[in-house]
Amino acid sequence: MKIIAYDTLKNKIFLENFNGKKPIIIEQDSLSTVCLYNITQDILLDAEMEQQEKTSREALQI
Numbered sequence: 001m002k003i004i005a006y007d008t009l010k011n012k013i014f015l016e017n018f019n020g021k022k023p024i025i026i027e028q029d030s031l032s033t034v035c036l037y038n039i040t041q042d043i044l045l046d047a048e049m050e051q052q053e054k055t056s057r058e059a060l061q062i
Contacts, residue, residue, distance in 0.1 A: 018026045 019029050
């Protein structure tokens with residue numbers, strides 16, 4: 001699981017691409033990228049759970 005997370009951070013959301021050169025800017029850029037990624041994953045997980053619930057309700061009605 002850790003390898004997948006590292007691959008995602010490094011290659012998919014380009015965590016190593018910084019907008020500044022000062023350490024505080026790099027830190028803020030990294031943290032904001034991780035925060036945005038977490039919010040996106042939370043929204044996707046919520047949508048998947050809602051879809052599964054809808055599918056199971058429809059299966060019970062048939």
